[in-house]
Amino acid sequence: MRKTWLFAGFLVVAVPFLAGVSTLLLWYAPAEAVEAAAGQSAAVGLDPSVLRWGYLAAALATGISSLGAAYAVASVGTAAVGALAEKPELFGRAIILVGLAEGIAIYGVIVSVLILNSLG
Numbered sequence: 001m002r003k004t005w006l007f008a009g010f011l012v013v014a015v016p017f018l019a020g021v022s023t024l025l026l027w028y029a030p031a032e033a034v035e036a037a038a039g040q041s042a043a044v045g046l047d048p049s050v051l052r053w054g055y056l057a058a059a060l061a062t063g064i065s066s067l068g069a070a071y072a073v074a075s076v077g078t079a080a081v082g083a084l085a086e087k088p089e090l091f092g093r094a095i096i097l098v099g100l101a102e103g104i105a106i107y108g109v110i111v112s113v114l115i116l117n118s119l120g
Helices: 002-027 031-038 048-086 088-119
Strands: none
Touching: 048 088
16 A cells, blocks of 8 residues: 555656756757647747746646646545545545546646647
């Protein structure tokens, strides 16, 4: 059980970290490389710095919402386990509350997808 929680905690920390590292790599990449990676041409007229800020915003939306969801799931999960120890019939209600807390991360992913779609 403890290994499962450690793995889940690792994923919650590793995913935003990897998103941030990839954003930093794009941030310091040459403008031509950013345009080529995004599939943008000079005819579209999109400034490479706009792409960099867009990628940074998408990474921050995903990363910060994942950290918020991790904190919410940790708080709600511990309270749910404590309640289940006393009344096992509360399992359905507890799992719904944990699912609502996980929804925060899904909202962040949706926002980052919308940002990336608006970039082209």
